Amino acid sequence: MRWRPDRLSRSLQDYNFFSEEVLECPFDFYRLAREEAPVYLLPGSNIYLVTRHADIRAMLKDTETFSSNFAHLLSGAGETEEVRALYEGTVEPADTLLTLDPPRHRVYRSLVNKVFSARRVQQMHDYIEQIVDELIDGFIDDGECEFIAAFASPLPLMVIADQLGIDRELLPRFKVWSDSLAARLGGMVSPEQAKDIALAVREFQQYILGVIDARRREPRDDMISDLATAEIDDGRSLSDAELISIVQQFLVAGNETTTSSLAGGMLSLIRNPQQMCLLREGPLHMANAVEEILRMETPSAGLWRAVTRDVEFNGTLIPAGAMVMLRYAAANRDERVFDDAERFDICRHNADDHIAFGQGTHFCPGAMLARKEMIVGLGKLLERLDNIQLAEGKNDLSHWPNMVLRGLKSLHITFDKRPRRATRTLENEAS
């Protein structure tokens, strides 16, 4: 499919949702879908794309009809025999959080609910601030950096690795594992990438199983120890397949999404210098700015649901066995909820009506932590860097091709170092 200059006269059928072009810049397509076919059967597939805020919220409430137990429908899709062979001998992750429905979902959810509660996350403030400062120290004298490698990726990576109890020396491998798991989830990988991903998944499992084994014998004060020694059902311990599944979800969900929000947030502020100025002058806007970034950037672009029975929804019949893609990124620009929805406005009164963290049963248990990392991270960056700009000639601002997650590949910026006297603690005032 080629881009045409007369975008506005295009109809829905002119767009191929699965193409890299549309995934790269999907917003005209989302707008048309919301208007013309809010429950849209993607041509040539059994996937119904849902794009309106109210419809997604209604579906999220009906977990019996729109089930999260979809993993078996996607697993191994499009993988060659050679790649499947590479997965032989690995642990098939059990369905735990993201891919289970109530009541079974509650068994696992209750294990992780309190890990990143508002109170626990508030106690992590100084610890997060210290990591943020160390990362900024690492590049501030250079006057430029690739923001994702220097900041947006290591911040959540370090935090989640520390919480899980993974050695920081392993962070580079940890990043490869996280990227590989995220790419597999996104379902748009070449055969070559699929092989690398399979090898990374093997390596990840071997390492984590070793840690689980060690923590079972000698628990420490970390999340893997808590999970490895937890009891469920009638007092049994979690199996390797359950533990791998939970750790994997925390790794991908906790990393890639927060990285993309930080990078997308930085780009939004650079593109809207008046908003960046407003934020510097009024750090109290930071918490709302973070909600607006999540609304506009929505790294969790879409999540799957499996349809368990024939159901009529808004006049469209969705048959049992079909897949639904809840397009959170489209709902967050729904004009029915957000005035002038395509405008980035850090003072938007209802920015936090976004559903970037989902809603209901599967509402993101890491939401408080992600918000904290963004508030402290972006706050400190504005406090310590001035004149932040896109580095000339170095950016194509493209995103990873991924059906589920949306994130920039790289973001080169230049900046001046702010004199230390200007340190009004922006994030402290905001959080």
Ligand code: HEM
């Ligand atoms: C900006 C950052 C983040 C965004 C946008 C985000 C988004 C989401 C969304 C939309 C869901 C619900 C999925 C569904 O509807 O099926 C979810 C679930 C989840 N998130 Fe996050 N997330 C973020 C950060 C985090 C962090 C930091 C962690 C962990 C430390 C985390 C862990 C999880 C887990 C474990 C689930 C599964 C929960 C369940 O199924 O009960 N997320 N997240």
